[in-house]
Amino acid sequence: MAAKSFDMIVIGAGPGGYVAAIRGAQLGLKVAIIEREHMGGICLNWGCIPTKALLRSSEVFHLMNHAKDYGLSADNISYDLDAVVKRSRGVAKQLNSGIGHLMKKNKVTTFMGEATIPAKGKVSVKTDKGTEELTSKHIVVATGARARELPGLEADGDLVWTYKHALQPPRMPKKLLVIGSGAIGIEFASFYNTLGADTTVVEVMDRILPVEDAEISGFAKKAFQKQGMTIMEKAMVKQLDRAKGKVTAHIEVGGKVTKHDFDSVISAVGIVGNVEGLGLEALGVKIDRTHVVTDEYCRTGVDGLYAIGDVAGAPWLAHKASHEGVMIAELIAGGKPHAVKPESIAGCTYCHPQVASVGLTEAKAKEAGYDIKVGRFPFIGNGKAIALGEPEGMVKTVFDAKTGELLGAHMIGAEVTEMIQGYVVGRQLETTEEDLMETVFPHPTLSEMMHESVLDAYDRALHI
Template structure:
């Protein structure tokens, strides 16, 4: 006899567990199926524990540069095992928090490997036992996994994915990072600050290729200054364990292939959606290169089957998954939510310095045919940034010259991952430059640079 629910959610990452809570708030009887740990990759192996590691490397960097603040810190060092242990404890604390939220919201948690067997039916394998679930609606929130190189599968010893890179048993001495998206740059930043000799290989012409070109150029200079070797427009033709390390065949811009040995390599070339072996093919659920095709509410082409998060495609971000989950659930419950607007989803990279953005880059806006007004304000012109000793970076805003619409905002520098939300709210509220100019920003704050950037787009910057 199957257990019956109004909604069953397959996967408990930031999309799945948030959707479950909202569904419960709306009066639905909900079950969530998870094969590993509540909270999914983001909470246990991604967003949160990586930020714990990056916080450690940030503090370590400050300790090594204490003299610039008038302080003394001699014989600075670290215990790698304790660094990793702190990160894992942070993840464990939040995992326990999600368990508590499921209990508080009366969400049934079913542990095991779930498969959709028919419309409205799902089987969960728990070792030798199988549990049958039924629901009018099923949300697939199975997420994604790291993509392996076709010629070199990660072994967890010298060839790592992000998952291995978060729990190192030894510190890399010479590290190769393959890919310069957010994940690659964050790990490069962490390991460089902790003392490793780091090289990034990027096939495309610039690092952080989805960001505004000025941001990429700034990060190129900043990371190079920190000692990271950047090889853009460069391919990888081979990677194999070699002795106690790994040997890479790197094809440079001039076409020359050079072999170089590293102690470790991190593969950060993208993700693969977890859509295999969960019953979607038999139901005829449409996919595009493995990602489930959905409308703006999370509906698939099969009635009663919904999908959210990384499994549905870019941007592969936790907050996008959570918002998609809420939209889908409110639609299931008979509400009238707004469709997902991916143009208002912020992107953040937690390297040193940080990078954050929302909306169109200047180049994309020009391609779209807009006449632009662009403002840019440097950190060196901000009192709070100078006082913090963080005077490198800038804030850039892109406006439609005809309407004053904020088309995009792009930041690089200290704490910009916190600042970006101001521009996200502005875009959501369809604010123009007029409202932003009239807004009072507290002094002294880093956020004043946001105001100055807007003013600068219209020739009114005060401090630059």
């Protein structure tokens, strides 16, 4: 059987791979995409999207419990966990079928199966019907990542869960331990805590949400503790003793180990790149701690072979993967795209309160040698926040004192995951403090706090 030839072959149909395929097709390339499990990848099926559906349910539940604060009454408030999960799975399913439709619409040839790269320019796909041989000068590896498992803390789906089990839980936890306080850990802690689980979060670093600005981390910690969470920082789970319906965690803090009992544990201690079984090493691809090493244009150093998204390293964000997918397709089609700059990519965490940031933290800006000006504005000073009943939060901006460049922005509070984009666009357009000060923000909106935070950095805040 003759090999099928394409201008570009994409391995993995997550937010990196499927977007690369669409953009390639738009540019007139003949594109094939290979997916072994679900169109849309983890993000759409088991990550970003279904978690947001769960968190929306817990947010509505939280509001129902506080109906009195809004002059409303709601009695006998309860939830049906199975129905909450069912809604979340339905949202994922709807989007999953949408990706298949997009592939058809853009005339992308789809192969469901396991891919290997036996030689440069060749891809072999094991499908239900047998093996397909494909050829292309350009192969894009977009195979994503999976949950990291620590020895002794491996998931079993019953007592110890990964994010996948936590999305379809076997029961509602009464006493929950979450190991790791990055975005995934904190989102699940927030969800289950809001629904009534007695939740403990253990973080090995000196603060929760360790990639965020220290001030935002501190604010988040206080908010979570107020909601009844137990937060343990500079702490490590040394071992888990599993018994029937019970897990005893040995947690070390400051050299001292104490034992704590839980009925459910979620492990969210990072991710591992899906680099195995493709034949990458044999081709001469460099792999560093399970991630493919690439240049700023996602090239692996092996001619015609690229890697994008989580498999190619941090930041592990769907929108980074998508943007890289577009860049790669344009590069392959002969264009001259700009490289994706990691520091101009926003991070969003959908806990309660929400957290969002872009650019340098205050500490990182100082470390980089900048002379800085920092502005802050609290939610309590904003009319819309008070009207919403969401007066807890802050917006923080970091500027280069010499040039007025916006170096970073950090927020915590209601809807900040939607607001951050204003600063992202500003940074993309190389805005200065003057541009932002002269921008008229509509009233009453939460976005006015973004304006006030800029004004505050230059001692010009009006409402505080």
